[in-house]
Amino acid sequence: MEPVRIAVIGAGLSGLICARALAAAGLEVRVFDKGRGVSGRMSLRRIPGNSAHPDLQFDHGAQYFTARSSAFREQVQDWITRGVVSPWEGPFVTLTRGQCGPDPGNGDVRYVGVPGMNAICKDLSLGLDVQCGVRVTGLSRGGGHWRVAAERVQTARELVLEEEFAAIVCTLPAPQAVELLPEEICFREELSAVQLGPCWCGMVSFAQDIPVAFSAGFVQESPLRWIARERSKPGRPRAPDNWVLHASPDWSRQMLSRSPEQIASALLAAFSAALGRPLPEPIQYSQHRWMYALPVSPLAAGCLVDPGLGLIACGDWSAGDRVEGAFQAGQAAAEAVRGLFLGG
Numbered sequence: 617m618e619p620v621r622i623a624v625i626g627a628g629l630s631g632l633i634c635a636r637a638l639a640a641a642g643l644e645v646r647v648f649d650k651g652r653g654v655s656g657r658m659s660l661r662r663i664p665g666n667s668a669h670p671d672l673q674f675d676h677g678a679q680y681f682t683a684r685s686s687a688f689r690e691q692v693q694d695w696i697t698r699g700v701v702s703p704w705e706g707p708f709v710t711l712t713r714g715q716c717g718p719d720p721g722n723g724d725v726r727y728v729g730v731p732g733m734n735a736i737c738k739d740l741s742l743g744l745d746v747q748c749g750v751r752v753t754g755l756s757r758g759g760g761h762w763r764v765a766a767e768r769v770q771t772a773r774e775l776v777l778e779e780e781f782a783a784i785v786c787t788l789p790a791p792q793a794v795e796l797l798p799e800e801i802c803f804r805e806e807l808s809a810v811q812l813g814p815c816w817c818g819m820v821s822f823a824q825d826i827p828v829a830f831s832a833g834f835v836q837e838s839p840l841r842w843i844a845r846e847r848s849k850p851g852r853p854r855a856p857d858n859w860v861l862h863a864s865p866d867w868s869r870q871m872l873s874r875s876p877e878q879i880a881s882a883l884l885a886a887f888s889a890a891l892g893r894p895l896p897e898p899i900q901y902s903q904h905r906w907m908y909a910l911p912v913s914p915l916a917a918g919c920l921v922d923p924g925l926g927l928i929a930c931g932d933w934s935a936g937d938r939v940e941g942a943f944q945a946g947q948a949a950a951e952a953v954r955g956l957f958l959g960g
């Protein structure tokens with residue numbers, strides 16, 4: 617009997633959770649991602665430093681996550697047992713123009729991947745057929761099956777995929793999924809309504825420590841909404857003093873097309889203002905623009921399914937947002953595929 621082949625587009629958390637569950641159910645799964653490695657918005661950014669610190673690392677997307685549902689708690693416990701995840705103890709503060717206030721959290725434990733946030737997706741991808749550096753450019757349907765058109769990102773050369781897929785699971789951020797998926801999908805309206813806000817991210821390194829006693833701050837009255845000291849997370853290098861700066865969605869939206877120099881000087885000035893002190897000279901500064909960082913209007917659907925077409929779309933945006941939402945979305949998508957081909 618021909619195996620049931622499923623293509624999963626996107627090797628972020630939702631795609632990999634889905635792919636693992638489907639592979640465990642005996643389906644033949646191939647995962648494609650345009651990134652250089654797995655992890656999507658949970659990626660680690662490597663930046664060349666100086667001779668003393670040649671390889672600098674930053675969690676430039678997701679910073680930490682919480683676990684509220686019992687299914688996700690169980691998964692997190694497994695990751696902790698295997699050393700893939702650890703609690704991040706902080707301390708965390710609010711920062712308002714140099715004034716420190718209390719942690720605004722509700723007492724939930726904050727977790728991170730070890731030694732980087734990408735450890736989680738790297739672990740999930742083990743044993744799966746995952747092709748990175750492959751951008752899916754189109755989907756076509758004939759004879760009840762899907763064909764995937766793709767190109768290698770580095771060369772922009774077409775990649776010929778001979779096989780046919782019984783179903784497609786698309787885990788792109790909703791606005792990108794709208795572009796890729798065929799016009800006739802039954803959930804186009806719901807998908808088109810989902811928005812994700814942008815985020816400018818600064819990554820800055822200092823040879824000399826910034827003399828503050830906290831690990832991360834929720835910033836108020838500032839272009840920034842979050843700053844974090846990388847080495848305060850478990851398993852990170854102790855030096856140099858690397859910081860991640862995340863701008864607020866509103867500021868990021870207003871500044872989307874500003875020059876890199878304008879963004880850099882605004883984010884560093886906002887960092888200094890949030891700390892209420894001048895900064896030492898950085899040994900490096902880099903930045904990244906996330907066009908689709910966090911869902912503004914997430915759905916609570918789990919995933920969106922077109923059973924007639926064998927097409928499922930999911931991501932953090934379809935199941936309540938953030939890392940835990942992505943986990944739930946991946947599980948819901950796997951459940952939907954099992955329902956289509958294995959009868960539940």
Ligand SMILES: Cc1cc2nc3c(=O)[nH]c(=O)nc-3n(C[C@H](O)[C@H](O)[C@H](O)COP(=O)(O)OP(=O)(O)OC[C@H]3O[C@@H](n4cnc5c(N)ncnc54)[C@H](O)[C@@H]3O)c2cc1C
Pocket residue numbers: 625626627628629630631648649650651654655656657658676677678679680681682750751752753787788789792796815817862906908909910930931932933937938939940941942
């Ligand atoms: C700046 C920032 C801060 C965040 N902070 C937190 C936080 O503190 N806590 C928290 O819980 N969450 C946070 N998040 C959100 C969290 O990262 C996401 O909820 C989660 O990682 C989403 O996973 P996903 O699998 O749904 O999507 P993604 O990780 O976006 O995965 C989609 C994948 O699709 C790939 N892709 C896109 N187009 C194509 C294509 N055409 N062909 C092939 N592949 C393609 C991408 O490369 C990507 O790997 C943050 C995100 C950002 C960006």
